[in-house]
Amino acid sequence: MSIILGIESSCDETAAALVTSDREILAHKLAGQEEEHAPYGGVVPEIAARAHAEIITPLIEAALAEADLNLDNVDAIAATAGPGLIGGVMVGLVTGKALAMAANKPLIAVNHLEGHALSPRLANPDLDFPYLLLLASGGHCQILRVNGVGQYRRLATTIDDAAGEAFDKTAKILGLGYPGGPKVETLAKTGDADAVPLPRPLRGSKEPHFSFAGLKSAVVRAHQGGAYRPEDIAASFQQATVDCLKDRLLKALSDHGTVPHLVVAGGVAANGSIRAMLEKLASDHDMQFTAPPLWLCTDNAAMIAWAGAERFAAGLTDPLDFAARPRWPLDPSAEKARGAGVKA
Ligand code: KG4
Ligand code: ZN
Numbered sequence: 001m002s003i004i005l006g007i008e009s010s011c012d013e014t015a016a017a018l019v020t021s022d023r024e025i026l027a028h029k030l031a032g033q034e035e036e037h038a039p040y041g042g043v044v045p046e047i048a049a050r051a052h053a054e055i056i057t058p059l060i061e062a063a064l065a066e067a068d069l070n071l072d073n074v075d076a077i078a079a080t081a082g083p084g085l086i087g088g089v090m091v092g093l094v095t096g097k098a099l100a101m102a103a104n105k106p107l108i109a110v111n112h113l114e115g116h117a118l119s120p121r122l123a124n125p126d127l128d129f130p131y132l133l134l135l136a137s138g139g140h141c142q143i144l145r146v147n148g149v150g151q152y153r154r155l156a157t158t159i160d161d162a163a164g165e166a167f168d169k170t171a172k173i174l175g176l177g178y179p180g181g182p183k184v185e186t187l188a189k190t191g192d193a194d195a196v197p198l199p200r201p202l203r204g205s206k207e208p209h210f211s212f213a214g215l216k217s218a219v220v221r222a223h224q225g226g227a228y229r230p231e232d233i234a235a236s237f238q239q240a241t242v243d244c245l246k247d248r249l250l251k252a253l254s255d256h257g258t259v260p261h262l263v264v265a266g267g268v269a270a271n272g273s274i275r276a277m278l279e280k281l282a283s284d285h286d287m288q289f290t291a292p293p294l295w296l297c298t299d300n301a302a303m304i305a306w307a308g309a310e311r312f313a314a315g316l317t318d319p320l321d322f323a324a325r326p327r328w329p330l331d332p333s334a335e336k337a338r339g340a341g342v343k344a
Contacts, residue, residue: 155255
């Protein structure tokens with residue numbers, strides 16, 4: 001059994017966690033920055049980096065104290081090394097390197113997307129490779145075939161916005177504030193999903209990818225017209241997103257066949273309507289559906305520690321001069337999608 005310290009700082013959450021190779025979460029600590037970014041309606045990179053730097057050391061100390069451990073008891077230190085806002089990534093990675101050097105422990109440079117991609121295995125010990133993964137967060141929207149640790153085949157990605165980004169922009173348009181996903185979901189509960197005609201970009205398309213930019217523009221027009229209630233716009237937007245995700249997953253299943261498990265990860269996986277659609281889709285195709293608990297879907301350090309544990313078990317550690325990466329695709333061999341390259 002090994003114990004891994006995980007550190008996450010790639011966006012607007014600072015986090016530290018201690019997780020064992022036996023899937024025991026000994027401690028997990030998280031500090032959000034919502035208040036700092038709220039006045040700007042989105043994450044401001046410089047503010048994020050400064051906030052990470054202020055809180056990261058006390059947060060790691062608090063995690064160690066909660067688990068009643070010190071660095072000598074830890075087997076390896078896993079820190080997010082990208083992709084993400086580079087200033088924030090550097091804060092976490094440099095902290096991880098310093099601790100690794102001081103305590104003479106191996107460093108594991110974790111791809112944040114790999115953290116999301118493997119997080120369902122932390123929650124579900126029965127989830128074996130390979131599995132089909134919908135990875136939907138604020139920065140990414142991809143369908144991946146996860147064949148093993150470090151072995152990812154990207155089947156689809158977004159050619160413009162990510163699904164979470166579309167939720168955040170819809171929230172901004174409707175004046176709901178930041179972060180938008182949970183607020184749109186709550187408002188949508190009281191709205192009529194059929195009230196506002198919105199497009200389903202790329203539905204039925206031969207190319208496998210996602211697109212959400214046109215949906216966002218349609219939300220802007222629907223709101224400006226003044227004819228629709230905000231709750232109806234929210235519900236109709238959410239339904240359009242569900243339909244797009246479903247259509248593209250059906251395309252992936254028809255192009256590449258089924259595997260035993262359908263899995264969702266990333267912040268958008270916290271959405272109840274999306275989960276319900278995925279559950280149905282899985283059962284229609286005789287697949288098992290796995291979704292991590294809500295707190296493990298959005299950014300956290302337990303998933304980074306767990307990805308570290310999986311890599312450590314596979315003998316994968318990294319040199320102390322490993323550089324932070326603003327972009328870091330999980331499947332470097334994937335062809336560029338039309339107009340993409342922006343996100344990963
Ligand atoms: O994975 P995550 O915490 O951070 C990134 O790596 O991006 O994902 C954050 C994204 C945000 O865009 C947020 O609005 C979205 O996940 N999100 C949701 C919900 N909760 C978070 N989107 C839809 N419904 C939700 N309940
Ligand atoms: Zn994330």
